[in-house]
Amino acid sequence: MVKMKSEYVIMQKSHELEPDAxxxxxILDAVSTYYDIPIDKIKAKDRVRDHVWCRQVFCYxxxxxTKLTLAEVGGKINRTHSNAIYSRRTVEDLMxxxxxxxxxxxxxxxxxx
Numbered sequence: 001m002v003k004m005k006s007e008y009v010i011m012q013k014s015h016e017l018e019p020d021a022x023x024x025x026x027i028l029d030a031v032s033t034y035y036d037i038p039i040d041k042i043k044a045k046d047r048v049r050d051h052v053w054c055r056q057v058f059c060y061x062x063x064x065x066t067k068l069t070l071a072e073v074g075g076k077i078n079r080t081h082s083n084a085i086y087s088r089r090t091v092e093d094l095m096x097x098x099x100x101x102x103x104x105x106x107x108x109x110x111x112x113x
Contacts, residue, residue: 020066024076027061030111034104043077055079057105059087065112 032039035054042054055077062073063084070081077083095102 020068023066024062024068024073026112027065027108028058028076030108031058031061034108034111045078055083056087056091057108059084060091060105061108061112063088 028039028042031054032042035050037051037054041048041051042058044051058077059073059079062068062076063070066073068076070084074080074082074084091101091105095105
């Protein structure tokens with residue numbers, strides 16, 4: 001898989017941002033805004049498919065662009081480290097097979113610049 005040029009820019013910019021805690025907040029805001037789902041729903045314990053996908057995208061982006069541990073990322077959305085691992089794997093798998101999901105994640109990444 002070839003990395004897109006703008007992905008490189010995002011990676012550079014993300015390291016120029018504030019500490020990881022505020023970056024994770026910006027990621028959560030970006031995911032919430034893009035999918036039009038309130039942050040409290042993303043952090044809720046429910047299993048609504050749309051909310052679960054938002055959580056998974058959040059974990060994927062946090063693990064990609066911050067130095068937070070798995071437990072810290074999971075804790076941001078009231079989950080465990082194992083949820084963060086599963087989320088990262090799920091998003092990566094879906095992005096490799098579903099171009100729509102890949103585009104969604106990419107658009108959210110662009111909002112983080």
